[in-house]
Amino acid sequence: MNPIPLVSIVIPAFNPRFFAKALNSALVQAYGNLEIIVCDDSRGDEIEKVVRSLEEQAGITIRYVSNPQTLGVVENLKAGLGLAQGEYIKFLCDDDQLFPGCIEQQAQQLTEHADVNLVLVQRLYWDADDLQLPSRLENSPLSPVSGVFKGEDLLGICESFPANFFGGLSCALFRRLDLLELLPALTQPGHCFVASLDFALYVCLLRRGNLAVLNGVLSVERLYPERWSRQQTQLDAAEVERQWLMQMLKARSGEPAPAPGWIRYVQLAKADTLPRDWEELPLSRTLGTKQTTQNWRVGIASESFAQLYGEWLACRVLSEAQRKLLPDNLAGWSSRPKIVPVVLDEQGSSAALGITLQSLEAQLYAPELTLVLSSACTEPALDGRVFRLPLQDDWQQQVNELLPQLDGVEWFYLLRAGDRLVESALLIMAERISILPNARCFYSDEGGLREGESVEPVFKPDFNLDLLRGYPYVGRTLAFQREAFLALGGFDALHGELAPHDVIWRLVEEEGTRAVEHVAEVLLESAFALSNWLSLPELVGLNRQVVRAHLDRMGIAHEIQSGGASLINRVNYVHEGRPLVSIIIVSKDHCAALQRCVESLLEKTAYSEYELLLVDNGSESAEAKAWFGAMVQLGSDRVRVLEYPRQGNAAAVRNFAAQQAVGQYLLMLNPFAVITNGQWLDEMLQQARRPEVGVVGAKLFSPDGRVLHAGLILGLRGPAGLPFYGELMHASGYMYRLQVVHDLSAVGSDCLMVRKDVFEAVGGLDEAHFAQTLNDVDLCLRVAREHYLVVWTPYAQVALGALPTVTLEEDEQASRVQEQETFYQRWLPVVARDPAYNPNLTLDGLGGSSFSLEPGLRSGWTPFAGRHLPVIMGLPVNASAIGHYRVTQPLIELEAAGRAVGRTYYNLPSIIEVERQSPDVIVLQGRYAEQPINEIHGLKAYSNARRIYELDDYVINVPRKNGHIRNLPGSADMENLVRRGISLCDRVVVSTPSLADALSSMHHDIRVVPNMLATHMWQGLVSRRRTSAKPRVGWGGGTSHAGDLAIIADVVRELASEVDWVFFGMCPEELRPYMHEFHGVIDLGIYPAKLASLNLDLALAPLEFHIFNDCKSNLRLLEYGACGYPVICTDTRAYDGYLPCTRIKTNTTDEWLQAIRMHLSDPDASYRMGDELRETVLRDYMLRGDNLRYWENGWLAD
Structure with a gap:
């Protein structure tokens, strides 16, 4: 067997700020033959200290060289290259990072494809705090799938798009011999590329070979204002070097591209077949469309999360059309609630109080009255609608005494001096009150203020009983219905700062969890942000006290300990008796893993009342058959071996095992699991024995201490995805979610406990519709529909070994697609609105991220949950003329005239986004290619909206000299495509009677809407x-x-x-x-x-x-x-x-x-x-x- 080629990772280091992260990312590469070279161009010793601290634990050679004098970026690169021995070279900039599989996957392409001399990977943009920034043209995939691209064809694209859309050096892998020749030639004195050296290298390599591009996210490029490439000297150099690049591109020779703007490529899966069957791609048009449409998205030029978040906030204001229609909107409400903000000014700060009062004065929905309780106030004073009173030591009792006097007031809103409300805060609150008559308390998302800048947004889940028992995640800015509040007797001053949260618990005890509602909008910001408030020392003791009082009132036996952080409550539920648990492990042939799992379970599990059901799902290996046979011979009452030879239905085999189980609780366990913590079963069982709980999930981690499973988030990267995947085992997670017990919509079946009577009541796993996938998620959702909780606990910890790679046959893949479609048809409204997540957080999860802000579009935000006008979703083909005249501008004008609400998307929104928007009408423009037509099928399957097929040209018969004809199939094929697209829609809208006549045989409802000017x-x-x-x-x-x-x-x-x-x-x-x-x-x-x-x-x-x-x-x-x-x-x-x-x-x-x-x-x-x-x-x-x-x-x- 040939040894794999040596890869040299060369780190030209200068800035120590992010160097440790860069080096760490090199050390964790999965590739088996690496050397790392660090050329230190800094004058301090910080970089060397990092190297020395890490090289002892590294299993990879690290060669550290401190340059005697500063070389600069170019010469430092050349110095590192001179030291490298590898056949392949990876330059890693000191502020970038690689994901573990990067080198392995890139090296494979150079090894397998001799004609490829450059391999690029998809990269994320991160800011200085490791927060993901929006993708933009520069880091967009070149094609829908990974592929090999004709190098010469790409040179023409580079000429028309001189921006570097390939990426920086860190996302590239080179052949060393190419670099030894090209790098000196490109860096000669007097004509030395510096700012554009990466792009110049790519141009030279594309002249002599082909490019492989991997669409998987395997690297990170860090953006921050102080980075080297943003220095003025580099910006100036880039202008000069751009002219050199254009000269290089114009001087190219060789085989021409198929046509201007077109390139040849082959999908990576087919690249081994020679001679290659090249496909053609209109890359210039694709890049142009991305360039024109990306400006409609938030944050495409942001270099920090603060900048992104500021832009996001700025887009969440009412448009002029919405302001104009506001009176009509208010007139449609069932009620116009009177809200009184109660502002506590404990510090007596006139500046802080001024911020709050100014924001209240600017509200689009005016407060009935504002009560200010201030330590700086000496006597009551009424100033317009602001009533100031001296703050008493016991503000809770003071509020109790004041509220009965506010006749006619329906709600009050607790604020602190310094809170700055967004202008629509009370408007949003009032509308939610109007449409949710059973609500008694509201909390909202919120943000921080640092020197006047918006920071630290907190996007909370809907009411989460176990999360609130863990800590007061809802925050301090709470709105209460006055009548319900008074009926409960008001605040209990004994609970101090958490007296409002004691009221929340009493409301839940009296009226259920629906009494507490969440507004998924940032309604206010404050210098006294949620993180500051949660850090108050007194909250630790008060949190235990309030939750203890709540549990005592409920008659729930319990003990409370400190959780992962001092503030976190770890509630241990005390139960009588020791019920039997049936642990179900299904396996086929994976004998070593199964044996390790069973041995660790029998050896480590502290809780003894369990039976172990080992299900042989048709093992074929002699070793596995012998092992199962040996387990049968044991004759143990605790361990039973069951046989279920039928293949291909994971749900059916588990249902079969559940029928044989005698335990009151069922626990499904992956055979690759390894028990390392003896209390794992006790922790799951104490949650599962709560009468309100139906399903419990555990925290699964990898052998190297990374989180693999922390529950599931609906809609994340598909029907349901894994949040926090790859995080360190002891990380706290977003809002402490990795350290506190909380409720989810679903957990996975790798380690899932369910009460047997609940399992049977809901019909078990749905083996008819979800034989292989999603049966666990479907089970959880059916259990939740019966009003049971699905609980995830971080205290039940189980290791999970590496799972075998499974190659699916074509029919298996088709079955999984069908299962996903069935799942969406059954659960889409729930998937689109997972109460354990937040609609402002991303579902794309690019690079595995979760709980990060979804930037979204610059327009289309509405504060209202209710609906008074029809919603039209426009899907124009582009942001230029045809999209403008036929979709975008008419939508804008209809909305401004108060006749509809418009939403414009330049890329097809996910079916989850479509469900969230729930449009009445979807306008589909120019859908006459295979993929866009297939997208209509999804819209038809999952949305009841009227589908409008919009067409502006008779694309079935295009003049021979028309510049777009190359993009189109032949006339007969095009007619079939247009017919198919039209047949999937409810109506056709065209621009002329002639076009309507030409298409008249294709649809019964064709309407002519002439073009007009904005x-x-x-x-x-x-x-x-x-x-x-x-x-x-x-x-x-x-x-x-x-x-x-x-x-x-x-x-x-x-x-x-x-x-x-x-x-x-x-x-x-x-x-x-x-x-x-x-x-x-x-x-x-x-x-x-x-x-x-x-x-x-x-x-x-x-x-x-x-x-x-x-x-x-x-x-x-x-x-x-x-x-x-x-x-x-x-x-x-x-x-x-x-x-x-x-x-x-x-x-x-x-x-x-x-x-x-x-x-x-x-x-x-x-x-x-x-x-x-x-x-x-x-x-x-x-x-x-x-x-x-x-x-x-x-x-x-x-």
Whole structure:
């Protein structure tokens, strides 16, 4: 067997700030043949100390070199390369990190593919505090799947997108021989790449070989304002080096790409098959779409979490349209609750109190009155709606005495001086009160303030009984219903700071958990943040006291100890008796793991009242059969061996075992589990014996002390995912979730305890629908539906060995897909709103992350949980013209007019997001490719929304010279695709009657909604006339009109000496010499002003005679008309109608010349036609007023 190649990880170190993390990430690589070289370019000894502290425990060679003098980044790289002995080289920047499988997976590609000389991996962006930042163009995958890409093809893309979308050095793996040749050549004196050295290296390598890209997230690039690449010297160098790069790219030679903007690639799974069957990918268009749409997302340029969070908060304010409609919204509420904030000012700080009062004054929903209890107040004073009173020593009793006097007030809201409420805080609170009449208390998400900057947001779960018994996670800013509060007798002053939480417990005891509701919005921020409040020394004792009082009132026998942190309560429930537990272990052939599991269980488990059911699920190996046979021969009452030979149904075999069990409790255990803690079963059982508990899960960890299972979060990376995966065993987790018992929606079956009577009552595992997967999650959800709790405890700890890799057959994979679809159909509303999570937290979990902020979109936020208008979800194909005219802008205008609520997504939202939004209408634009059509199936399966198929072009028959034709299949295939897409929708909306006629056989409900212009973009444009000696004649449009412009090619040549030709957006190369001006493509936002600034005396709109153009709209005439340009156009069905233009009947050069000369011979008459056209367009074709009814009829009306 050939030895695996040596890989050298070269760390050119200078900044010690993150170096330990970088080095650690190199040391934990799974690859078996590594050396690590650290070239220390710093002047201190911090980097060396880190190396010395880690090299003793490292099983990898670390070569440390301290440079005698500072070399700088480039020379330090070269020095490290000179020391490296590996066949492959990984440069690891001192502030970046690698995930454990990075080197192994990259080296495999270089080893298996001789033509590949560069391997890149997907990377995350982290800030200085290891918090994930949003993905952006620079770290987006090049293709949907991992693949090998033609290097030469990529060079053309690099020329049109000079930004480095490949990644930095840390995400690349090189061949050493390539670097020895290229690195010196690129760093010669006088022409030395520094800021763009990585990109220059990639360009050189792509000239001579191919690129492999792994879409798995395997590295981290750290962004922070002080990093080396953000220094001004590097920014300046990058500008110079960009010119060098463009020269390199222009000088390339070799086989051309299939077409401009296209590249060849092969999926990695097929890359071993030679000769390769290359697929083609329009990468330039893909990158362009990502570039235009990413600006709609929050935080795409953020370099710190604080910056990201600040942007996120700034987007969570009411839009102008929402403010305008606020009175109508309030009128639709069932009640308008009167809320009184009660502000405690214990420090007597006028500045802190001013912050709170100012934020209350700015509320969109005004408080009935504000009570201020201040230590700085000497006598009562009423100032408008603010009533100030001296704060008494016992503020709890003072509030008790004041509240009965507030006749007519329904709710009060406890605040502290310094709390800064967001402007919609009371509005949101009031609306939730209105729609949740059974609520008696509200708590919300919250954030901190540090020197006025928003920090430390806390996104809480919905009411979580066991989490609250652990510690007062709900915080101190609580709203109570006054009447219910008084009925309970108010605050008990003995509980001090936690008197409000004692009230919460009494409410729950009296009315159930639904009495306490959670608002999943950051309603306030404070310098006295939740973390500061939880750190108050007195809270430790009070927390035990309050929970003890609650449990005593409930008659629950218990003991309370300190948990993982001093504040945490570890509640031990005391039960009588010792019920029998049936431990079920199902195995097939994994004899060594099973034996280790059973031996550790029998040896270590302290609780003795259990039986062990070992289920042989059709073992085939002689070793396994012999071991099971030996266990039978033991004849133990405690250990029973069952046989279940039927394969392929994990749920059925467990149901079978459960039927044989005699215990009152069932415990499902993975055969790869190893018992290391003797109390594991006691800990699970004390939770499971609580009458309100149905299922209990444990904390599973890997042999190297990493968390593998801490319960499940619904919707995380699929139907249900593992939070905290890979965290250190003793980490506290988000909101202490790894250290405290808490309730979840589901736990996994690797270690799951369930009461047998509950298991039987719900019908056991659903073996008919979830034979292999999701049966444990489904069980938990059915148990929860019967009002039992699913509890996860960190105190039941079980090790889990490495599980064998399973390769699924095609039919098995199909079965799993079907099980997932069935699961969503059954549970999607629950999955989309996991009460143990928070809708503001990410479900994507890129790189395994959980409990991190979901940045989301810049627009579309609403504070309201209720609904008064139809919700339209728009899915435009892009953020440029076609998406703007047909989806985005009509949605904006309908929302501004108070006729609908709009949500725009440029990428298909997950089915969970669709469920959360629950739109009434989904507008699907341009769905005529295989993948977009298949996406409609998911929407149809999981959403009841009306599906609108939006189409603006007759894509079934595209002119041969159209620039987009390469992107499209043949006419017959395209017709089938369009038919399929349309058949999955409830209605078709098109832009012209001609297009409706052409598609009439495909759907019974086709509606015509003409294109119109957005007022804010097209009204009031100014263009001048007679600005030059020659008339300015021109054309403006997109880049796909080669055939249309060919019609007037001879006209352009003929009139080149008589007019100044001005083209905008596109100009065929053969016509460039005749142009007076050519203006390239620009962003849509500035397009109208740019078009008007051309100051044309005459505008042309040629179209080929073709059904595709007959079905087009008159948009070009509208745009010209808004600028006041006189227009000559081809007389096609697209330009039918009453718009005043000169129409060309034949498209001959002579007719075009005659028409142009006619206009130029009488410019005043021509300009009058332009004025008339502008008047008609601004009167009849603006997207406002009654014209919005076209869109209402298209999208909303039945």
